[in-house]
Amino acid sequence: MDGILVVAKDPGFTSHDVVALVRRLTGTRRAGHGGTLDPFASGVLPIFLGLGTRVVEYHMADGKAYRATVCFGATSETDDRDGELVPGSGPAPSRAALEAALAGFRGPISQRPPDYSALKVGGRRAYDLAREGKPAALAPRAVVIRRLDLVEWDDSDPERPTAVLEVECGAGTYIRALARDLGQRLGCGAYLGALTRTASGPFGLAAAHSLDEIRSAAAAGPAALAGLLLPIDAGLDTIPEARLTADEVAAASRGQQVKPAQRPQVEPGARVRLLAEDGSLVGIASWKAGRLAPEKIFVAAPGAAGAKGEAADEGGSEASHSSVRTHEATEPRLKVVDPSNRMLVVPGVDALQPELGRLYLAVGVFDGLHRGHLYLLRELRRAAQRAGARPAVITFDAHPEELIEGLAPPLLCDPDERLVRLQAAGVEVAVVQHFDHALRVTTYDAFVAAVRQHVDVAGFVMTPDAAFGFERGGTPEALAALGAREGFSVTVVSSFLSNGEQVRSSEIRRRISTGDLAGARQLLGRNHGFTGRAQEAGSGASGLASDLPVCLPPDGDYRVLLGPAWQLGRRPEPAAHAASIAVLDDSIAVGKQEWPLPDRLRVIILDRL
Numbered sequence: 001m002d003g004i005l006v007v008a009k010d011p012g013f014t015s016h017d018v019v020a021l022v023r024r025l026t027g028t029r030r031a032g033h034g035g036t037l038d039p040f041a042s043g044v045l046p047i048f049l050g051l052g053t054r055v056v057e058y059h060m061a062d063g064k065a066y067r068a069t070v071c072f073g074a075t076s077e078t079d080d081r082d083g084e085l086v087p088g089s090g091p092a093p094s095r096a097a098l099e100a101a102l103a104g105f106r107g108p109i110s111q112r113p114p115d116y117s118a119l120k121v122g123g124r125r126a127y128d129l130a131r132e133g134k135p136a137a138l139a140p141r142a143v144v145i146r147r148l149d150l151v152e153w154d155d156s157d158p159e160r161p162t163a164v165l166e167v168e169c170g171a172g173t174y175i176r177a178l179a180r181d182l183g184q185r186l187g188c189g190a191y192l193g194a195l196t197r198t199a200s201g202p203f204g205l206a207a208a209h210s211l212d213e214i215r216s217a218a219a220a221g222p223a224a225l226a227g228l229l230l231p232i233d234a235g236l237d238t239i240p241e242a243r244l245t246a247d248e249v250a251a252a253s254r255g256q257q258v259k260p261a262q263r264p265q266v267e268p269g270a271r272v273r274l275l276a277e278d279g280s281l282v283g284i285a286s287w288k289a290g291r292l293a294p295e296k297i298f299v300a301a302p303g304a305a306g307a308k309g310e311a312a313d314e315g316g317s318e319a320s321h322s323s324v325r326t327h328e329a330t331e332p333r334l335k336v337v338d339p340s341n342r343m344l345v346v347p348g349v350d351a352l353q354p355e356l357g358r359l360y361l362a363v364g365v366f367d368g369l370h371r372g373h374l375y376l377l378r379e380l381r382r383a384a385q386r387a388g389a390r391p392a393v394i395t396f397d398a399h400p401e402e403l404i405e406g407l408a409p410p411l412l413c414d415p416d417e418r419l420v421r422l423q424a425a426g427v428e429v430a431v432v433q434h435f436d437h438a439l440r441v442t443t444y445d446a447f448v449a450a451v452r453q454h455v456d457v458a459g460f461v462m463t464p465d466a467a468f469g470f471e472r473g474g475t476p477e478a479l480a481a482l483g484a485r486e487g488f489s490v491t492v493v494s495s496f497l498s499n500g501e502q503v504r505s506s507e508i509r510r511r512i513s514t515g516d517l518a519g520a521r522q523l524l525g526r527n528h529g530f531t532g533r534a535q536e537a538g539s540g541a542s543g544l545a546s547d548l549p550v551c552l553p554p555d556g557d558y559r560v561l562l563g564p565a566w567q568l569g570r571r572p573e574p575a576a577h578a579a580s581i582a583v584l585d586d587s588i589a590v591g592k593q594e595w596p597l598p599d600r601l602r603v604i605i606l607d608r609l
Contacts, residue, residue, distance in 0.1 A: 003226075051298055077115070078176070104185065109144075109145060145170075146170070147168035175195055331561050372502070412508060444482075512528055553608070580609060
């Protein structure tokens with residue numbers, strides 16, 4: 001069940017209700033929708049199933065089309081019929097007055113979202129604040145209304161006329177807010193009485209299936225259900241295509257960059273659909289420096305018999321996942337490649353000494369030490385062994401985005417945990433380099449020269465899309481050319497793929513922040529966790545605080561394991577103390593526990609209560 005099911009949602013169902021029903025009828029665990037519809041609304045709701053969930057991001061900017069019934073002469077606290085209605089103070093408008101007012105809402109406009117919206121303010125949903133009588137001051141934002149036409153006018157009740165409008169708009173437009181603002185412009189008040197979404201991007205009502213039709217197909221069997229699905233790349237016709245040979249398909253399926261025989265006519269950085277010779281979808285890539293760099297792959301690599309990089313993984317076994325489901329989880333011990341390894345931590349490139357010997361290097365932040373990182377470090381150990389060198393990494397004391405963008409992303413592990421996991425993965429030398437403006441503007445060749453000034457460098461290990469140095473000039477190609485002149489090698493290993501998708505820290509953060517803990521666990525190879533300082537949370541309760549931004553799931557209560565914090569040089573104890581935490585507005589409260597909290601605590605998040 002990989003594809004897109006376009007549902008014609010009935011009023012009364014939430015979008016989440018529809019996804020849950022489709023998930024149950026299709027037997028597909030991975031499912032998500034392409035844009036929320038309010039419970040009272042009906043119409044097009046695309047549901048992405050299986051591998052189809054991985055193209056949702058390409059539809060986030062899709063435009064929408066609606067048929068909306070606007071009721072004049074009253075206002076609603078929710079801006080629709082579900083809220084308490086309050087009669088308006090001004091006279092009801094005429095049809096001519098409404099048509100004149102519509103002109104001011106066409107094109108780019110500024111729109112304030114409804115008080116009752118799912119937008120987050122300070123970590124809390126706006127509708128929760130509104131229900132508590134503390135509506136948030138939501139800032140207006142730019143939206144685009146491409147078409148706004150009056151198609152029906154009913155003034156049989158002259159005090160409460162209604163209008164049916166057809167709207168075509170960009171993503172992020174609230175039709176409830178449009179009704180509200182029309183009422184304000186006309187001085188009489190208005191609210192949204194009914195709403196039907198007639199199109200979501202390329203998906204229209206003509207291709208939509210009712211819930212009854214989907215239930216009937218489910219009763220007829222999987223083949224009937226599959227017959228309702230659109231292919232994964234349906235609606236992506238605007239993305240240019242590139243036809244690949246069989247050898248190029250095989251390379252792309254392994255995550256390798258491809259220099260195609262048929263060069264696509266696109267601008268650098270453009271997104272490209274990868275198609276096999278028979279026209280079937282292979283994946284999505286970006287066009288970079290004359291090569292196709294895979295972003296998402298939908299076919300298996302030839303001869304693949306499982307995921308790569310498992311040897312250095314931790315907590316990714318089916319047994320550990322099963323224990324989570326049965327609520328008898330214990331955190332697996334950290335898997336250590338070489339128990340006798342005592343990794344040396346060097347405070348910066350300038351502190352490197354020739355006595356360290358010959359080094360084979362990998363450069364990166366290594367936030368989270370996820371499965372992709374562990375695979376790269378395994379290849380680093382192998383390259384170092386072949387070269388008679390020691391496996392080493394250069395990492396940074398701060399995330400580069402903190403300097404470049406002014407704000408560090410929420411971290412997947414703190415610096416102590418990162419060092420412990422690097423050591424466990426077989427790294428023998430870890431250089432923790434201070435990242436500042438001077439380093440930011442250092443070219444890759446100057447950075448390499450600074451390293452080689454202090455220590456013998458055998459080579460570097462990189463993935464095809466990796467780069468370092470000013471403006472990311474240190475690509476594998478540039479570094480290999482430098483190595484050919486200077487006498488060191490560059491080993492390029494294919495990117496690690498999980499279910500055909502490259503494992504990235506940014507994607508893991510996204511999954512955690514949206515509550516997809518199972519999806520994050522699949523990419524991390526373990527349950528997500530963080531470290532915090534114990535503190536009083538009020539009323540005798542305990543809480544946790546962190547000096548660094550920590551990646552947290554959405555507000556809610558979670559079942560966790562607690563244990564002592566990470567410490568380099570000491571084998572970490574399993575976190576086996578069961579407890580619960582509450583996440584609210586980025587603060588963490590620890591539930592009842594049977595043991596005293598240490599000053600620093602490791603929290604392993606299992607699932608949501």
